Amino acid sequence: MSSLRHIIETPAKWLDGTGEESEIILSCRVRLARNLDRTPFPHRAKPAAMKKTLASLKEALAECPSMKKAVAIDLGAITPSERMLLLERHLISIDMTQNHKNRALVVLKGEGMSAMINEEDHLRLQSISSGFSAAEAFTRLDRLDGELDDRLDFAFSDTLGYLTACPTNVGTGLRVSAMVHLPGLVHNKDISQVIKGLSNVRLAVRGMYGEGSNAMGNMFQISNSITLGVSEGETVSSLESYLRKVLEFEKKARETLLKKARSLLEDKICRAHGVLKTARLVTSREAMDLMSAVRLGIGLGIITDVSISRLNELLVMIKPLHLQQLHGRPMEPDERDRVRADYIRSRLGGS
Amino acid sequence: MSSLRHIIETPAKWLDGTGEESEIILSCRVRLARNLDRTPFPHRAKPAAMKKTLASLKEALAECPSMKKAVAIDLGAITPSERMLLLERHLISIDMTQNHKNRALVVLKGEGMSAMINEEDHLRLQSISSGFSAAEAFTRLDRLDGELDDRLDFAFSDTLGYLTACPTNVGTGLRVSAMVHLPGLVHNKDISQVIKGLSNVRLAVRGMYGEGSNAMGNMFQISNSITLGVSEGETVSSLESYLRKVLEFEKKARETLLKKARSLLEDKICRAHGVLKTARLVTSREAMDLMSAVRLGIGLGIITDVSISRLNELLVMIKPLHLQQLHGRPMEPDERDRVRADYIRSRLGGS
Numbered sequence: 021m022s023s024l025r026h027i028i029e030t031p032a033k034w035l036d037g038t039g040e041e042s043e044i045i046l047s048c049r050v051r052l053a054r055n056l057d058r059t060p061f062p063h064r065a066k067p068a069a070m071k072k073t074l075a076s077l078k079e080a081l082a083e084c085p086s087m088k089k090a091v092a093i094d095l096g097a098i099t100p101s102e103r104m105l106l107l108e109r110h111l112i113s114i115d116m117t118q119n120h121k122n123r124a125l126v127v128l129k130g131e132g133m134s135a136m137i138n139e140e141d142h143l144r145l146q147s148i149s150s151g152f153s154a155a156e157a158f159t160r161l162d163r164l165d166g167e168l169d170d171r172l173d174f175a176f177s178d179t180l181g182y183l184t185a186c187p188t189n190v191g192t193g194l195r196v197s198a199m200v201h202l203p204g205l206v207h208n209k210d211i212s213q214v215i216k217g218l219s220n221v222r223l224a225v226r227g228m229y230g231e232g233s234n235a236m237g238n239m240f241q242i243s244n245s246i247t248l249g250v251s252e253g254e255t256v257s258s259l260e261s262y263l264r265k266v267l268e269f270e271k272k273a274r275e276t277l278l279k280k281a282r283s284l285l286e287d288k289i290c291r292a293h294g295v296l297k298t299a300r301l302v303t304s305r306e307a308m309d310l311m312s313a314v315r316l317g318i319g320l321g322i323i324t325d326v327s328i329s330r331l332n333e334l335l336v337m338i339k340p341l342h343l344q345q346l347h348g349r350p351m352e353p354d355e356r357d358r359v360r361a362d363y364i365r366s367r368l369g370g371s
Numbered sequence: 372m373s374s375l376r377h378i379i380e381t382p383a384k385w386l387d388g389t390g391e392e393s394e395i396i397l398s399c400r401v402r403l404a405r406n407l408d409r410t411p412f413p414h415r416a417k418p419a420a421m422k423k424t425l426a427s428l429k430e431a432l433a434e435c436p437s438m439k440k441a442v443a444i445d446l447g448a449i450t451p452s453e454r455m456l457l458l459e460r461h462l463i464s465i466d467m468t469q470n471h472k473n474r475a476l477v478v479l480k481g482e483g484m485s486a487m488i489n490e491e492d493h494l495r496l497q498s499i500s501s502g503f504s505a506a507e508a509f510t511r512l513d514r515l516d517g518e519l520d521d522r523l524d525f526a527f528s529d530t531l532g533y534l535t536a537c538p539t540n541v542g543t544g545l546r547v548s549a550m551v552h553l554p555g556l557v558h559n560k561d562i563s564q565v566i567k568g569l570s571n572v573r574l575a576v577r578g579m580y581g582e583g584s585n586a587m588g589n590m591f592q593i594s595n596s597i598t599l600g601v602s603e604g605e606t607v608s609s610l611e612s613y614l615r616k617v618l619e620f621e622k623k624a625r626e627t628l629l630k631k632a633r634s635l636l637e638d639k640i641c642r643a644h645g646v647l648k649t650a651r652l653v654t655s656r657e658a659m660d661l662m663s664a665v666r667l668g669i670g671l672g673i674i675t676d677v678s679i680s681r682l683n684e685l686l687v688m689i690k691p692l693h694l695q696q697l698h699g700r701p702m703e704p705d706e707r708d709r710v711r712a713d714y715i716r717s718r719l720g721g722s
Contacts, residue, residue: 283709287651294721298645300638325722358634370645371676 023091024098028105033130037328039151043319044270046199046332048154050161053184053193054143057173061185062138070122070138077137081126084167090128095120101341108339113139133160140185154196158256192252196259197243200266203316204273206238214269222246223262237308289317297370302361307338326368334367374442375449379456384481388679390502394670395621397550397683399505401512404535404544405494408524412536413489421473421489428488432477435518441479446471452692459690464490484511491536505547509607543603547610548594551617554667555624557589565620573597574613588659640668648721653712658689677719685718
């Protein structure tokens with residue numbers, strides 16, 4: 021798949037670290053769930069119906085000005101490893117790595133905008149951008165939504181809003197989320213309090229790969245859980261305002277940490293950098309922890325010769341399938357720990 | 372004390388790593404205990420007698436061609452910190468840091484040869500040289516012994532040999548020891564077997580600072596424990612031949628380690644180097660362990676940009692009194708950990 025290769029060999033634009041507060045807020049992601057009117061949802065559809073949906077959605081997307089330069093990747097036409105690679109890039113869901121028949125990904129180069137076809141819903145539109153940028157990501161996706169609305173009949177109820185396969189998405193079909201780096205709150209143990217507070221205002225906090233995934237390297241995903249009875253604009257601005265609070269809490273936690281134990285913190289950060297630059301074997305989990313310390317070091321001005329974009333790139337590139345892709349063959353975990361360490365050293369100017 | 376400053380600001384020659392096998396055998400040290408005939412041993416002598424002994428021994432040493440360029444340091448005339456500094460350089464004993472009245476150190480620049488006056492014995496002559504070099508160190512010290520013998524009457528019994536304050540030194544008064552780095556044997560847990568084997572042939576194994584000190588950083592001191600009924604030459608060549616065996620065992624242990632777990636070993640070594648080059652706080656014990664790993668890395672050809680002499684220099688320079696001397700003031704342990712880390716980074720080209 022040359023179009024697949026083209027995608028995965030270009031770094032995702034939203035990892036470039038250019039957005040506001042991108043050391044703490046890596047990225048904001050907006051997702052819209054849409055379904056075709058009078059068409060069975062994928063989990064109830066026969067293959068022929070799925071095929072038809074796939075064809076008409078690919079066609080509609082190809083016509084949208086926003087997706088003019090996108091490529092379509094039929095998930096049934098690529099290898100299981102390649103599907104895992106797309107999962108590691110947050111472009112398809114875990115479910116789609118298994119259920120791939122009559123399913124496709126349509127994605128812009130740079131991966132700022134993409135669409136999954138025949139996942140849980142007929143259409144899952146996604147927009148990701150760097151830093152504190154939920155509104156920007158939403159504006160972009162809203163435009164695409166409008167372009168598609170001109171070409172398709174979406175399943176819509178005047179009382180409920182957009183209809184979706186799962187009731188939790190009915191209404192706006194909108195999920196806004198932010199990937200945030202909260203080492204300060206983890207370290208001072210306020211994180212569970214913050215998570216509890218967010219859940220009280222109906223915001224969910226999860227690990228880096230969504231529902232059911234653990235928080236590694238002090239990375240969390242914060243997202244809205246309500247889609248019914250609120251407007252899209254309210255959803256975005258509410259998430260942004262709570263995100264602003266989390267950002268404040270994290271910064272305050274870091275200040276306290278620095279005041280209480282600057283030397284220990286500097287030592288931990290600098291050692292983490294040293295280990296990443298010299299280790300010959302490193303597991304994914306340890307790498308995530310070490311990179312979290314280095315990222316914090318950048319935020320505090322302690323580390324000055326590593327960029328956020330380099331760390332963001334590593335977040336993706338050290339994942340198993342990306343490492344295998346780099347070496348063109350499957351590898352046992354031990355060997356992966358070795359090539360992961362090699363890759364990190366090469367990208368951080370280690371020895 | 373400008374002569375003291377002169378000594379401690381020059382690196383000890385025996386740390387220069389130029390001797391044979393100096394990665395594993397840091398140095399060989401030879402010590403001769405000598406006492407003046409018909410003169411009370413220091414622990415039984417009155418101050419006036421000690422004073423007289425001190426004067427005559429200083430005079431005799433000053434006349435010896437071997438010690439022509441030596442400086443004499445009266446231990447009662449320097450500060451407690453300065454005495455600790457001399458202890459850290461292996462130039463005086465722990466006892467002499469406390470009991471310093473009418474005691475002196477006479478030492479050559481480069482510290483290859485020195486004499487303690489009025490320690491346990493009237494005279495403790497010491498010669499240290501780099502690497503596998505017991506014979507060389509002995510030859511040098513034997514010459515000095517001869518030069519002194521021409522000038523002094525030593526307490527000597529035709530049946531027992533040289534008489535000393537402690538019966539364990541009677542006979543040759545000779546102690547030959549080697550400081551050895553045995554990470555392979557420690558790692559494969561054969562070290563206790565080796566220590567047992569050496570004690571069976573009457574060789575003692577101790578930590579880096581002699582009797583009662585713990586082995587840190589996989590450093591051990593191996594020395595003869597018999598001075599009676601053997602010649603000086605036999606003592607030296609016997610220690611050398613067992614040392615040769617220990618060297619073989621250590622090399623074999625390393626080969627096995629490499630065969631069984633090369634990646635893990637490389638990882639440990641390179642990380643240790645990385646941590647030394649980046650840490651902001653490091654205790655003496657941790658530094659010793661990390662430096663042991665780096666030293667092993669040099670021995671195995673894994674680390675190529677650090678020299679043995681640089682590591683040897685650090686062994687001494689990171690000790691508490693040397694760090695305080697460098698900064699010109701007493702320090703709390705926390706601060707020492709910081710300046711120790713700073714010093715190591717500066718000497719290893721860290722960041």
